Structures are given as C-alpha cells and as structure tokens.
Amino acid sequence: MGRKTIRSKQTDRLLAMMLKEPLTWHHGYALMKLTGLQSGTLYPVLLRLSDQGLLETLWREADKPGKPPRHVYRLTSAGLAFAREQVAPARRKPHETSAAKA
Amino acid sequence: MSETPRRRAAQALMRHAARIMPRGDWGKAMQNELQAIDDDHVALRWAFGCVIAGYGERMNVMLQTWYARSALACLIVLLALREFFAPLLIFAYRTQHLGLAHFLGLRTAGDDYRRLIPVMDATPAWLPLLWVAAGVFFLMALWRMLRRVDGAVALFFLAFALDLAGAVMAKSIESSTGVIVTPNLMVRAGGEILMLSAGLVLWRMTQKGTAAAS
Numbered sequence: 001m002g003r004k005t006i007r008s009k010q011t012d013r014l015l016a017m018m019l020k021e022p023l024t025w026h027h028g029y030a031l032m033k034l035t036g037l038q039s040g041t042l043y044p045v046l047l048r049l050s051d052q053g054l055l056e057t058l059w060r061e062a063d064k065p066g067k068p069p070r071h072v073y074r075l076t077s078a079g080l081a082f083a084r085e086q087v088a089p090a091r092r093k094p095h096e097t098s099a100a101k102a
Numbered sequence: 103m104s105e106t107p108r109r110r111a112a113q114a115l116m117r118h119a120a121r122i123m124p125r126g127d128w129g130k131a132m133q134n135e136l137q138a139i140d141d142d143h144v145a146l147r148w149a150f151g152c153v154i155a156g157y158g159e160r161m162n163v164m165l166q167t168w169y170a171r172s173a174l175a176c177l178i179v180l181l182a183l184r185e186f187f188a189p190l191l192i193f194a195y196r197t198q199h200l201g202l203a204h205f206l207g208l209r210t211a212g213d214d215y216r217r218l219i220p221v222m223d224a225t226p227a228w229l230p231l232l233w234v235a236a237g238v239f240f241l242m243a244l245w246r247m248l249r250r251v252d253g254a255v256a257l258f259f260l261a262f263a264l265d266l267a268g269a270v271m272a273k274s275i276e277s278s279t280g281v282i283v284t285p286n287l288m289v290r291a292g293g294e295i296l297m298l299s300a301g302l303v304l305w306r307m308t309q310k311g312t313a314a315a316s
Binding site: 028032040043062069070 | 128130149
C-alpha cells in the first residue's frame, strides 16, 4: 500500500507535547503522564514515528541506583518539521491568523 | 520489601509483553520502564497496555508476511466467487442452460436448483447485476492489495455494502415467495462475519507504517 499520511488524535497529542520541549529527552512513563496516553497506545505511536525517522531513541542510565537503563525519546529534525506542519496549524487560534494577516 | 500481588502480576505481564514484542529493544524498553513506576496499580495498567502493544506489533509483522497476504488474497477470491454464484445460477436458469443450472444447484442447500425457481422468477434483473458489481469490486480490491496501491479497503467495503444491500433485497424476495435459499442461519451469518473480518484484516494490513506520516 502507499505510505500516505494517516493522522490520529493520539499521534497529534504526542507530537504537540514533544513540540513544547523539542530538545528534551522523555521516558515512556513521562510521556504517558504528559499526554494521558496509555502504554498500549503510546508504544505503537512511538514505534511508527521511530520507523519513519521522526523520532530518535537512546538508552540512558537510570537516575536511581540499581535500576536498569531507560529508553528515552525525542523528535528528530525531520520529526520537528513534521510536528510543526501537522500540529501547529490545528493549535493556531483564529485571532492569531487574523493578526498575522494584518 | 516483599512485592505485592499487583506488582508480581505486572512483572509477569511485562515479561510476556517483552517476549511477544517482535523487536527486542522495544520490549526491553517497556520492561525497564516498569521498574521506574512506583505505584503498583499504575504499573499493572502499564504492563497490560504493553501486552496489547506487543500483540499489536506481532500482528503487524505477521500481516506483512507473504503467507498472510496469500491467505487473505484467497479469501477475497472466494468472496468474489460467492458473489458471482447466484447471478450465474439465475442466468443459467433463465437462458435454459439447465445442465449448468443443475450443476450449480447441487451446490445449494437442498441440492436442487428447482427448489429455487420461485425465488429466481421473482428476482429483478438489477439484483444479479448488484452482486456481480460486488464481486468485481472485491476483485479490484484484491488487485490493489496485491499491487500495494491505495483504495483497496474502500473498494472492499463498497463491495461489502453492495452485498449487504443485495442480502436485504433477497430476504424480502424469500419472504414473498416462501422459499428460504439458505436455511442455516449460521451459514448466512458466517459469510457476512467472514467478509467483515477479511475487511478488517485488510484495513489493518494497510495501516502498517502509515499511522503517523509518509
């Protein structure tokens, strides 16, 4: 099948959140708390974004001793561009648009 | 400190999720994340969600294999043939190709096409055309699926809608003539359920890798 863009509310919510802090690495659990997405929804979205080169991943040592390393995520430059393109227009308020026109 | 039953259940679920997740590093990532969650109730919900994510990914991988695609292709061909069956029988009967009508009649409930003559007489000419159109749309959906071109799902569900419309019309003809073409309700419902399932599998197959972006 063609790899056309199929957006979902969950993807948009995640992208919008990651767009707020584009340089920050996020843990899966933190992303769940920040977006309200359950792990069963969050991980498939993260996988898709990662497969499409929109998300970079890294193993990072845990803050607490004795805990295993954690996977962290942030948007790549392509991911940031995609998020700005997909999410930002939807968030822009009408008065911002008219102000921009003026 | 001893672990609570919820924590143990969460860990067991997470081990299962990590095992079924086709990509080991992601399974490990989910598993390690569990240990950073202090609340046992949240941990259990997290683990349960990870099991769902694991099975979803496993299914996505399976659906991309050649044997899954081949099985679905065979099923769609069968669905198309099923749509062509009634029009062919009606055509054979009306054009007096009774040998063919007899042959096809052996594949109906009751093994005799003559039982269905009142229904075939009462069937308007457009209804077989509707079924043929449904069959053609199934084959077009199959072609698009095999060529990996967009539109397969839409065509499939268009065919499904035509099939359902035909079934409703056929039901009213059966009521007016008093002849039940397929007396077994399980067979009737099974066909529609199979069709819907095939459509959902096709939809899921086309979703792989397209959830976020091109």
